[in-house]
Amino acid sequence: MAGSRRSTIARAHRLASRCVSIAIGMLVPGFLGYWLDGRLGSGPVLLLLGFAFGFTYGLWQLINLAKQREPSQPNNEQDAE
Template identity: 35%
Template sequence: MAKGNGKRSPWRSSVLVSAILSSIVGSMVGGILLGYWLDGYLDSEPIFLIIGMLIGIVAGFYGVVRAVRPFLGDDD
């Protein structure tokens, strides 16, 4: 594959998939762990775990949008 011929590199696709997965999984795990810790610290069993998971999901999908935007060619 020569540069500049318009073909997509398989490495570029694998980097995109890796960025998507790490963004979603990392954000969710971080939110869940923080919620679990807050529940233990404040003795409020499931509430902060659920809130942390929801915040992690939102942050993960925001990260996906930011990671995918340059691959789509949007300049905004």
């Protein structure tokens, strides 16, 4: 029982840490673009590029995370029988 609980907690921690790193990866390029726009006086160009890059990166990471999670999901059709 303790071993299965620990593995569940470990999996939850791993997933939470992955989600936080994805969120940071989505936001940091935009804020970096905002800072560079302020330093270079280039308007919101780098801000928009940064958030576009961050969004693309985050979406790619979420798709990869979903692909990794698919095999471990239980088949609900078999459970219903």
